[in-house]
Amino acid sequence: MVVDISNTILGSLKRINLISGKGGTGRTTLAASIARASAKQGKKTLLIEIEDDSGWDSALARNFGLKHFKIEAEPLEANLFGLCLSAETGQEKFLTSFLKVHALSQMIMGNQGVKWFLEGAPAFREMGYFYHLLLQMRGDYDRIIMDMPATGHFIGLARLPNLLLKMIPFGPIADRMKEGQRYLYDEEMTSVFIATLPQTLPISEAIELRAEISKESLPLGGFILNRAPFNPFTEAEEQILFSLSQKSKTQNLMVEIERIRRFREARNRLEQEMKGISGARLFVAPEVFQPETETEFGYRIRVQA
């Protein structure tokens, strides 16, 4: 079922919403717009990103005129809060919950050797993120929207509970992982949305990402087909249009017609892919030309009363 994103994605949101997708698909801007629209509905909404040690300003925070989000939730707009998941914060908070004494965990976390260990060792960073996220899921937000890039590192985060439970089926870490699983693997509670573009390769990547997400049993909310091109034609007219492009001499028309054809093809492929996935939908976000100034950066999603 194809729907205009501006009207309906809000209705499809669950309590926890992971907006995923490869670089360049507009994922971050979509996450910001969806969170903003959700807050405007009066829902207490938390927008989350994962820390990035590159030292660059956060592309997500930029949508709100900020350089970065903080490790504790801060208000952005009415009903809207922003937060940056931090591995160190998660590790420290977990340690505190385990040792029951904050000063002790601070002392341990302050040890340079422990810091190196937690920074470098595989899986421990992700464990920190996971616990920090878990704390937010326990909170009283109506909706959590998370900007979740699809690079290996973040796939690692999605895979973490299953991976760790294989190695450590019992104990305090296992308990937290199981708690996290109860939130994340419940389709009443969580949805993953995959942002993609109407081009061959991004669609293939989105389909591959979907397979990866299902492998970890995360429930799929649907695909967001971003940057749908300007298209004044009906479906019947499109056929005439496509036959025109075969003999077109003018590049301007040919390029635009081909863009529409690729969008149609992308839509068909995603619809095919979604057959048999209950509850998953296809959302279409129109191409919007980005204004020059950073504060006006990106898309706007209308909220219907």
Add this chain to the structure above:
Amino acid sequence: MTGPLSELIRSKRCILVCGGGGVGKTTISASLAIAAARIRSRVLVLTIDPSHRLLQAFGYPDALLHSGGEPLELSSAVKEALQVPASAGLSIAVLNPRYVIDGIVDQTLSPSKAGNLRKTVLYREMTQMIHGLQEYTAYEWVTRMISEDRYDLIVLDTPPAFHAKEFFNAPGKIRNLMESRVFQIFLPKTGSWFRSMISFSWIEKLLGEGLFRESVLFFETFFSLRDRILARCQDLAAFFKSETVGVVAVGTPELAATHELEGLAGFLREKKIPLRAIVINQVEMPDVGRWEEEVPPELPSGFPDKLKQLAEHHQARSERSLAVLERLRQGYSGLPVVAVPMSYSADGFVILRNNSITLI
């Protein structure tokens, strides 16, 4: 062939093509390699695993994906389609980081140790979990190819990353990890003083026996690779700055991509890594020809109007695209900024062929 990139493909041993996600790094890398193959005899384009679908779209053989990173010479039919002389050496390799790590482990460790390391879950997840390892394996592979002198030019399509500059940060991250005391925690002899500092027992209690045993095994064996990896990381910093390497940044005329590109350029300047050229991919070209002349007479009513809207829409799009390009050219006046037009051909070979001509 007098463009800014023609100098690079003539004189360098390695061209690093870097940039943010979705800007077309792989296409640009392949196009550069094709252009280079017409003037140099042994050219290789190296890409990292996730891009393999694109390679398939360009007609590269499936066998590559299972070749363990061994380069494959393109067939004469493919070369012909790309307008590369059959006598030219043009190879392509798809790097799977796991194969490279396996290779290092097999070379360095005894068979039993290597076997034990491979059995750990940590090792299996390692290329995903350790930051910079994927990038590191690309270096490892490229420097080996250069030292064995198998190619005149290697075009490296850098792996997709959260940020373009992560590629250059990777050796530093790996070095920090290898030098960190994390290894000593798990080493039976060398780390004794350090171990006592952070009581071992609670780590074991916290992690659980399974993960703890895995970690000890993992770090112990991985530590034996330390000297080799550290030495290689040292070489890399110099490698980036050397005359044999040319760094090319790729972007698109979109705001987000432009931010990324500017960040990358600034980062390279800071690190004193010379950036040789900027390629702006997917530039929307302005009108050529008149759409009115193409409208057949028997169209449904309203159709010509819609075509007109579409043509106007494209015109506006292309003006925006060229304005961004112009701004970039002014901003980087000392650097060549090469525009590659948006291509909507369904034929991958046509795109590569056109790009290979536009680029140089």
